[in-house]
Amino acid sequence: MPNLIEQALEAALVDRFYIGQILVRKTNGGGFVISHRDDQGRGDLKLFQSAEDAIDLTKFDDSGNYRPLKTAPNLQHGWRLQLAILDDLRRSLDYFYPGRLAIFVSWKSSQLQITPLRETLDRQSGMYRIAAKISDKQVNRVVGDFCRSDGGCLRTVLWKRDSRGTVASTRLPPEKFDPAFDQTLTPGSPPPATTPRLIPLLCQEPCNLLVAECRNVVKDETER
Ligand code: SF4
Numbered sequence: 001m002p003n004l005i006e007q008a009l010e011a012a013l014v015d016r017f018y019i020g021q022i023l024v025r026k027t028n029g030g031g032f033v034i035s036h037r038d039d040q041g042r043g044d045l046k047l048f049q050s051a052e053d054a055i056d057l058t059k060f061d062d063s064g065n066y067r068p069l070k071t072a073p074n075l076q077h078g079w080r081l082q083l084a085i086l087d088d089l090r091r092s093l094d095y096f097y098p099g100r101l102a103i104f105v106s107w108k109s110s111q112l113q114i115t116p117l118r119e120t121l122d123r124q125s126g127m128y129r130i131a132a133k134i135s136d137k138q139v140n141r142v143v144g145d146f147c148r149s150d151g152g153c154l155r156t157v158l159w160k161r162d163s164r165g166t167v168a169s170t171r172l173p174p175e176k177f178d179p180a181f182d183q184t185l186t187p188g189s190p191p192p193a194t195t196p197r198l199i200p201l202l203c204q205e206p207c208n209l210l211v212a213e214c215r216n217v218v219k220d221e222t223e224r
Contacts (some may be wrong), residue, residue, distance in 0.1 A: 005101045006086050008108065008199075009093075017197040020097055020154050021075040021184060024089065027082075032089045034081040034096075037184070045080035051088040053081060054095035069209055070097055071155045071201050073184065100155075100201045107158075107179070107202055115205040117143070118162040121214060130222075131215035136161065138217050144171025146213050147203070149183040155203035156183060 013032075016025040023037040034054075039045055048057070061067055061074040075096070083089050093101055106112040117139065121132040134142070139161055147153050147169070156179045157168050168177075173187040179200040185191065 001102055001105070002087075002090060004105045004109075005090050008101065008105050009086060009090060012197050012199055014197070017199055018182065018184075018195070019093060019100070019199040020071060020201050021073060022093070022096060023196065024093075031085070032083045034083065034089070034092060035079065036075055036077045039077055039080070042078075044078075046078055048079060048081045049083070051081075051083060051092035051095070054092040057081070058096055069153055069207070071100070071153050071203075073149065073151065073154050097201055101199070103202050103204055104199055107204075112158070112202070112204055114158050114160075116160045116162050117168065117206045117210075120206045120211060124211060124215075128211055128215050130218050131211055133218045134214045136166075139214070140169050140171060142213055142217055143169035143210070146210055147176070148172060149176060150186075153203075154183040155201045156181070157203050159203065159205055 013024065013026050016023060018024075018037060021037055023035055023040060025033045027033055035045060048054075057076060057079055058070055059067060060076060062076050062078075065074075067074060081092060083092060090101065103112060118132075121134065124131055143157075143161075145152065147155070147157055148171075157172070157177055158179075159168060160166055161168050175181040175187040176183070179202060180198075181187070181200075182191075182195070182198050183201070
């Protein structure tokens, strides 16, 4: 898999590309520079030079709050990560957005397995088993709030609510389900004149945080 991922990165790296809130650029010397895409043009960025520096850069947002969800749109600003080789780039992006490159490669080769929310909820055990009792109406609201790109999560939702193919939430715009759409943009707004290539952050299965949120909704209701 690492080789396939590096091939995908090389294909995207004609010049530069976006992944989530990150801009990746190739340098003339054959290395790579990563920064927050909002920081383009800033001359006061703190320099880092190891792929492993990404581990700390992803931990907290600009206000110092812990980031439980790495694909939340709150990546901290003010840094620049300079890397020498493609393997460093692959490793660092896996720290910024764990597993997302491998999922992208699987999706590109039509091998990605996608799991509906109800299936994920039905296989929960222990304290999370109760999450499966959430109603369809509640799912619609929870997913619409929790997964939204503006303030929730920058992944493109590929999964459905159930095995019948019901949309995950009618409260999300159609762009939330479109891997070609840049989730940092506002749906319906005119696209920028020029934009780098995009590697989308794909969501192939509801995450543990969403499952926990579903459980909270059910629990709150039963305790009322
Ligand atoms: S379920 Fe997917 S899209 Fe929703 S918050 Fe979790 S990772 Fe993001």
